[in-house]
Amino acid sequence: MTGTTSDQEDADRTIPAAIADRLRREILTGILPAGAQIKERDNADRLGISRTPLREAVRILAKEGLVTLRPLRSPIVAAPDLNEVRDEIAVLRMLELMSGELACQKASDAEITHVRDLARQVETDYYTADKVDVFDMDMAMHSAIVAASHNAALTRTHREYLQRLWRIRFMSARRRDDANRTLGDHAGMVQALADRDEAAIRRHIDNHMNGMLANIEAHFRNEAKAAKG
Amino acid sequence: MTGTTSDQEDADRTIPAAIADRLRREILTGILPAGAQIKERDNADRLGISRTPLREAVRILAKEGLVTLRPLRSPIVAAPDLNEVRDEIAVLRMLELMSGELACQKASDAEITHVRDLARQVETDYYTADKVDVFDMDMAMHSAIVAASHNAALTRTHREYLQRLWRIRFMSARRRDDANRTLGDHAGMVQALADRDEAAIRRHIDNHMNGMLANIEAHFRNEAKAAKG
DNA sequence: CCCGCAAGAATGGTATACCAAAATTGAAAG
DNA sequence: CTTTCAATTTTGGTATACCATTCTTGCGGG
Missing domain, CATH: 1.10.10.10 (Winged helix-like DNA-binding domain superfamily/Winged helix DNA-binding domain)
Incomplete structure (x- = not known):
């Protein structure tokens, strides 16, 4: 970012x-x-x-x-409501699934290595580094996968969606609870990419997006409760 | 437009x-x-x-x-080259496929009727009206399907892609040759939407996009030939 | 005490002046 | 005739003045 x-x-x-x-x-x-x-x-x-x-x-x-x-x-x-965010995540999911498939087909070995390095960096710094920086690294890792799809339009649009969703993801991240799932998804995506296993990477991306959506929905629920109580 | x-x-x-x-x-x-x-x-x-x-x-x-x-x-x-356009069409295909599926799930009867009316208008005016106007109607018809998906983000992004591709599609349209295929695709999409048949609408959208891409590739080939000869 | 409303302040939209960087030009050197 | 390079012109970037609209505020009537 x-x-x-x-x-x-x-x-x-x-x-x-x-x-x-x-x-x-x-x-x-x-x-x-x-x-x-x-x-x-x-x-x-x-x-x-x-x-x-x-x-x-x-x-x-x-x-x-x-x-x-x-x-x-x-x-x-901007103060997007839950419905707007849901719509955006639905599109982001589609963009990431497409990216994952294309990356499995077209990524160079160097690009796969780069993705793995970024994933490891996220893993290493997850609990110690500044939260904003962790999010930047997370975003860089996802963007690296998309870049490996070798589709410029996809890369551009994906980046726009990540940017738009950055704030709400940041605010709704519940660090401890989801660390294992998030990092596990990342590892799974990297492995699937290395194996060039499209079905596997789709599975891990889908899981990742479901977790993100669940966090955000919980965040909105808490916000609504706080506003009322 | x-x-x-x-x-x-x-x-x-x-x-x-x-x-x-x-x-x-x-x-x-x-x-x-x-x-x-x-x-x-x-x-x-x-x-x-x-x-x-x-x-x-x-x-x-x-x-x-x-x-x-x-x-x-x-x-x-801007003067996009063939590779950029190919990338954009690949994303547009994904956006339209997603729209078609969602529209089959969520479209109201009124929205389906609206799509059918727009498709009929395109069909009626295809040979007689101004080419620019036909393209506007074509775009309106596709946008109506996307709107029926009830996903605001998808609608916005899809419109951006249609706009970006408008000019190259316009320049590469070979009217007579593809009229039957184009209008056939439209009719198929409308019918699939009315039947709420997701597989069918995917098929017709895919066919539609393949035809569009073929036209554009032919256009680039002709342009290259003209530049050389 | 509350509401309506008018005068003044605040604010975004537009026009314009000015600046620095880039493109152009043309004369001098080869 | 070609090439260099510096002076001039052109152009995008920024600052600022001005305008139209909107927002505030406080007074007066209810």
Whole structure:
């Protein structure tokens, strides 16, 4: 999540992209809570730039789904409800299943090794590293599988969905409870990829997504209970 | 394609969205050919607005994949190569297959009727109406199936892909040759939806996409031949 | 005490001025 | 005639001024 830029590919480092990175992190970590207004003048002053590049940054985040634009009103941090998130996870599942199959067919040995290394890094740091960093590594590992599918459009769309879902996944992760399942899924995916076993990788991806959805649904239930109690 | 706006949902009609609509049509119809520069001052003057809303419009088209942004250089009309298009069609196929299955499960009778009406309209006007309008109707019919899936994220992403592929599909459509197959696929999809037969709709969608891909590959071959000869 | 509403403040949208980087041009050297 | 390279022009990026709309606020009537 750290080095995400505005548009195609990577490696430009334009000012709006950098501002978008900063705002994104503030949103994902809750410094800018869901529903908060992002006023152009306030934030431009706060970040030491003028309104023009800030507007561009907000548009980038709107495209990613983290911010909602409203004509003639302040943009607000998006607050997706459970139904929207469910829909997005359903699509993400499909994208990952497709990626897994294609990766089994097309991944190079080097790419498989890279995926395994990333999975090991996640496993090693799961309990010790900063939670945000763990999530970045997790995302990098999934993205590496998708990249191994050698489908540029799939890679781009998958990244968009991961970004959109990043915050809610982050907020709903219940570390201890699901560590074994998550890490087990990862290991299973890596092994299936190494075996180029499409059925197996589908199974592990599906399991992974079911766990993610269960966490998020539990999070929404807790939130609703907290709002009522 | 006519009423496509910038961001979420429909029905705002902000100036940049209207400018984006106009530029989009100019790109899709070839008034702005692939590879052409979109200079901010020239186009702002030509369209009677300032550079600011034009820039917003270009960003919208960049997000749709119709133009390519290059830092410190003029944006250019995107010119995807065959490999990129193949990747995009592969994802579109997956999105449509998912939509078809979900639509068979969740579509209301009214939605199925609506899809059938749109399919009939395409069939009626296929040879007589303006080619651009036929493509709009075709897109509306496919979008109606996706809408019947009742998955907002899927609907949004599917529309993005259709938009991105609109121009190349338009340019590579070989009317007479494929009319029967195209219209047959449509009829099959409608019937499968009415029967709520998931396997059948998958079959027809797959056939439809194969035909589309074949057309586009033939188009690229002809283009390469024309460039050489 | 509450509601309606008008005046002022705040805010997003647009136009424009200015800057820095890139493209262009043209003259001089070979 | 070709090639270099520096001066000029062109262009995208940013800052800022201005406008139209929306939001606040507080006064007055009920």
